[in-house]
Amino acid sequence: MLQLFIPLGFLGIVYRQIKYALADMDLVFKLLERRPEIEDQPEAQPLVLHEGAIRFEQVDFHYQPERPILHGIDFAIEPGQKLAVVGHSGAGKSTLSRLLFRFYEVTGGRILIDGQDVREVTQESLRAAIGIVPQDTVLFNESIHYNLAYGRPDATRAEIERAAEMAHIRTFIESLPDGWNTVVGERGLKLSGGEKQRVAIARAILKRPRILIFDEATSSLDSHTEQAIQQTLAEVAENHTTLVIAHRLSTVVDADRILVLEQGRIREQGRHRELLEAGGHYAAMWELQQREGADASPGA
Numbered sequence: 462m463l464q465l466f467i468p469l470g471f472l473g474i475v476y477r478q479i480k481y482a483l484a485d486m487d488l489v490f491k492l493l494e495r496r497p498e499i500e501d502q503p504e505a506q507p508l509v510l511h512e513g514a515i516r517f518e519q520v521d522f523h524y525q526p527e528r529p530i531l532h533g534i535d536f537a538i539e540p541g542q543k544l545a546v547v548g549h550s551g552a553g554k555s556t557l558s559r560l561l562f563r564f565y566e567v568t569g570g571r572i573l574i575d576g577q578d579v580r581e582v583t584q585e586s587l588r589a590a591i592g593i594v595p596q597d598t599v600l601f602n603e604s605i606h607y608n609l610a611y612g613r614p615d616a617t618r619a620e621i622e623r624a625a626e627m628a629h630i631r632t633f634i635e636s637l638p639d640g641w642n643t644v645v646g647e648r649g650l651k652l653s654g655g656e657k658q659r660v661a662i663a664r665a666i667l668k669r670p671r672i673l674i675f676d677e678a679t680s681s682l683d684s685h686t687e688q689a690i691q692q693t694l695a696e697v698a699e700n701h702t703t704l705v706i707a708h709r710l711s712t713v714v715d716a717d718r719i720l721v722l723e724q725g726r727i728r729e730q731g732r733h734r735e736l737l738e739a740g741g742h743y744a745a746m747w748e749l750q751q752r753e754g755a756d757a758s759p760g761a
C-alpha cells in the first residue's frame with residue numbers, strides 16, 4: 462500500500478510545480494493550447510534589468526497571416542511611467558501585452574526592454590520582470606494563503622500579510638471564519654470580481670516586478686469597488702513602469718501617455734487633457750462615456 466502512496470505523493474508535488482510554472486502563461490491568457498511554441502534562442506541571455514524602459518519599434522503582428530492585427534506600432538514607456546491603451550473591443554490592446562510578455566513573436570519590428578530585444582533574452586527572466594494583473598483572475602481550489610503566496614512561492618508569512626495589506630484585502634481575509642485557511646475557488650468560497658482582482662494585485666506585489674501590466678476587467682465592477690481598485694493600483698504602480706489596458710476612460714486620466722488604438726493602428730496619443738483639446742476620437746469616446754455615466758447615475 463505504501464508503495465502506491467509514494468508515487469501518488471510524488472505526482473502531487475510535480476503537479477504543483479508545473480502549476481506554479483505554467484499558471485502565469487496558461488491561466489492568465491488561457492491561450493496556451495492555441496499559441497505556437499516559443500523557445501529561447503540558443504544564445505539567449507537573462508534580461509539585465511536597469512530601470513524598466515519599454516520600447517515598441519514598428520511592431521506588426523498577426524495570429525494568422527491572412528488577418529493582420531497590429532500595424533507599425535511605435536511607442537515608448539519611460540521608466541516608472543504609466544502608459545494606457547484605449548480603443549474599441551478587438552482593436553488589439555491585449556495583444557500588445559501578450560507580445561511584451563512574449564507569448565507570441567512579433568511578425569515585424571521589435572520590442573525592447575532596457576535596450577534588449579525580448580526575443581534575445583530567456584523567457585524565464587523576461588517573465589520574472591513583469592507582473593500581470595489579468596482581466597479575470599483564476600483562483601486555485603486551495604486556501605487563500607496558497608492563492609496569494611502563488612505570486613512568489615518562497616515568500617514569508619510576513620511578506621504575504623504585507624502584500625495583502627497593500628492590496629487592501631487583509632482585513633477581509635482575517636474576518637473570514639477560517640481566515641487564511643479559507644478555501645476559495647470553484648469548490649470553496651467564491652470571491653467577487655473586486656476581491657479576485659485584489660488577490661491578483663497582492664500576487665503582483667509579492668512578485669516585485671519592475672514592470673506591471675494591468676489588463677482591466679471588461680465586466681464592470683460597481684463604481685465604488687472600481688474606484689478603490691484604481692486607488693490601490695495607483696499606489697502599487699508607483700515607481701513601476703506600467704502598461705494599462707483600459708476599458709474605461711476614467712482609469713486613464715492620470716496616465717503619462719494614452720494611446721488610442723483603432724484596428725491595430727495608433728490613431729491618437731497624448732495626455733488626457735491634450736487629447737480632449739484635440740477634439741478627435743478620444744474626445745468623442747470621453748464624451749460618450751460621460752453621457753453613459755450620467756445616464757446610469759441614480760436620479761438621472
Ligand code: ATP
Nearest residue numbers: 492495524525530549550551552553554555556557
Ligand atoms: P477587448 O477590449 O475586447 O479585450 P482587445 O482590443 O484587447 O479587445 P485583442 O484581444 O488584442 O483585442 O484582440 C485583437 C484581435 O485579435 C481580435 O480581433 C481577436 O479576435 C484577435 N485574436 C485575439 N487572440 C487571438 C488568437 N489567439 N487567435 C486568433 N485571433 C486572436
